[in-house]
Amino acid sequence: MKSMHAVVLEQPGRLCPLDLADAAPPRPGEALVRIRRVGICGTDLRAFKGIQPYFSYPRILGHELSGVIEQVEPDNPFGLRPGDRCAIEPYLHCGDCAACRRGRTNCCERLQVLGVHADGGMREFLPVPLAKLHKSAQLSFDQLALVEMLSIGAHAARRASLQPDDRALILGAGPIGLATLVFARLAGLDPLVMDVDPARLDFCRQALAARTLRIDSPPAAGSPPAGLREACGGELPTIVFDCTGNPQSMRGAFDDVAHGGRLVFVGLTLESISFQDPLFHAREISLLASRNATAEDFRQVLLALESGRLRPELWITHRATHRAVAEEFPRWIAGGPNFRKALVEW
Ligand SMILES: [Zn+2]
Ligand SMILES: [Zn+2]
Incomplete structure (x- = not known):
């Protein structure tokens, strides 16, 4: 079986390449997504510096994610198909705590945020619950990777x-x-x-x-x-x-x-x-x-982007391929106010 390339934050200041076992087929209710862009924000930079609250190491970063569906069960209730481009909502909620029962999934008592509490998307393939995939036929992978930030x-x-x-x-x-x-x-x-x-x-x-x-x-x-x-x-x-x-x-x-x-x-x-x-x-x-965002917020952002009224691509100040990200991270941190948004390409 082949392996897939990932990048892991071993400890503060140390991003390392990692060979993960190749992704298993998705479980029922999940799709396997090929990651294409990973947005980097202050959360990632603070984790790299070792000053992000409630953060543990080692951790695969990546919570601002876009990708394309590689594998999904046919006739799923979300109408998702292989080849669909998606933004990924990284907030994995439990579905049965008091907050979730009232639709407040963004502040679930047992919330697991990909790239923060659970390993995130700095890897070739990621299994994602179907309800956390927000597809758009119109938007680019760059735009889709900015959806999470906009949804905040x-x-x-x-x-x-x-x-x-x-x-x-x-x-x-x-x-x-x-x-x-x-x-x-x-x-x-x-x-x-x-x-x-x-x-x-x-x-x-x-x-x-x-x-x-x-x-x-x-x-x-x-x-x-x-x-x-x-x-x-x-x-x-x-x-x-x-x-x-x-x-x-x-x-x-x-x-x-x-x-x-x-x-x-x-x-x-x-x-x-x-x-x-x-x-x-x-x-x-x-x-x-105000904490995180809900699926409703993600849908609002997708509609706003599809209408062409927003140009958040202009906010991107830095870019790197996944092979170069470990080298670039310290430079992004040194960028200070000139750092607004970086995208890692996979
Ligand atoms: Zn972020
Ligand atoms: Zn919950």
């Missing part, structure tokens, strides 16, 4: 229950901030994007024609940053998305929310976040977490 933004926008008269602020102009921007716009809003990094904000204006506000550092809690009210028509935003995962930004974000407004933590931190209860109560702020 789609889910954040869904969590916020956006209304046409909302004024939205997005903290953080990284890929998740951009993804949230895209879906807040599809909900009819024109969010302001705030960041400390001028290059990221330049990209935001040029590629997405977004309104931006640069600040010198994440503001300490106490008052909203200078220029925020002016940029929001004289009033504070009714919806604030924190896409930084920076605890100082997350603490300061409470000051930015209008009376009766919502604050959504999309980025996450290991630290505790404290806030002034009088301010929280006076404004009756709704505080929400």
